[in-house]
Amino acid sequence: MTNYKFNKKRKNKAIVLLSGGLDSAVSLYSALSESYQVSCLSFDYGQRHKKELKAAQKIAKKAGCQWQLVKISLPWKGSSLLDKTKKIPRHRKIDAEIPSTYVPARNIIFLSFAASFAESVNASAIFIGANEIDYSGYPDCRQEFLDAFSLALQKGTKAGTQGVKTIICAPLVKKNKQQIVELAIRLGVPLELTWSCYSGGKKPCGTCDSCILRAQGFAQAKMKDPAGC
């Protein structure tokens, strides 16, 4: 599973959205376990935690997959994930409210690029680590959004209108963080390479939503986090 030559021999292609965090890494290994030939796609979108991109690159390399970085600009700032003058929420009670780290239409944009990439290389699936159980309330992480987007792809791409359905796979969407950590262990995900923290510091802050959810998952799975989060 970790050899590119092997990966290249696989018939069915998939594009995996790889942020470099826990969920996207598990999503990648899920795609590999389903025998897809995987190309990973990451985005430099001005996020303060650019460190995740190095993590993504290392994870893709370790898994023996191609890695494609796309740089995009979102000049209409406003999210605390993009704007360093804003504060990342700390020790937030994870509830239904959408936090300031929300980047408008982020997954919509990412999936659009993935759809373009998929159609260009005849990939039949797009994997995304979206999760709507232990998550920050971002609406574009929910299955009902993914279903609607999938329909838009069917109607709006050459492949879709010719009857070739590009499946959007979200293997973690209904799993809680404990189950995600347990799946990561089962699939051999190199957890030590993943980076989840929003803050962009040298070490994970331990207090942002992403660190809190990650720690919760490892605690519930009774595992030590090998990335030292």
Next chain:
Amino acid sequence: MTNYKFNKKRKNKAIVLLSGGLDSAVSLYSALSESYQVSCLSFDYGQRHKKELKAAQKIAKKAGCQWQLVKISLPWKGSSLLDKTKKIPRHRKIDAEIPSTYVPARNIIFLSFAASFAESVNASAIFIGANEIDYSGYPDCRQEFLDAFSLALQKGTKAGTQGVKTIICAPLVKKNKQQIVELAIRLGVPLELTWSCYSGGKKPCGTCDSCILRAQGFAQAKMKDPAGC
């Protein structure tokens, strides 16, 4: 309609996807005629006809609107609209076949950015010059795609899940090119500033799909094209 101060006083905001061609310019003026405060959005996506961006900027300025340029890269080339080693089809019979100028998921990507922009500035509408009558067969120009994408926005954005619907307006989608030219005249669109040709030369080539469709519209409307196409 062509004064920015006036434009700024308008209450309802709209994002207009402005390529710089005939259809998007008419779409812009449709938005203005519906009393929207408009911000125009254009993309440098590696198209060989970059000249359209200068046209877009001039049209936005003339209309008194803000203009935002977003640069994106689509590293998975393949379309003849992006790849100069490929030939743009000439004198093509415009039929149901999707030509080599098709860029996978292009409007999906553009609309995703527009959705992000719209949500950031609380715009209630996105205008796109998509047209499914006299067009090149691109699937992401059809109303059924736009409807599906609209649903994805409702499900996948903070605004959408909070009941604020971002309308996708395609005022030209069911018009033929003659009707579009006639509407352009009625709305006072500065047609002399528009640029439709795919080829990227100094003058319109007159033989690509876009030039053929444009010429057809002016001929049917019994009008001379002021851009000299």
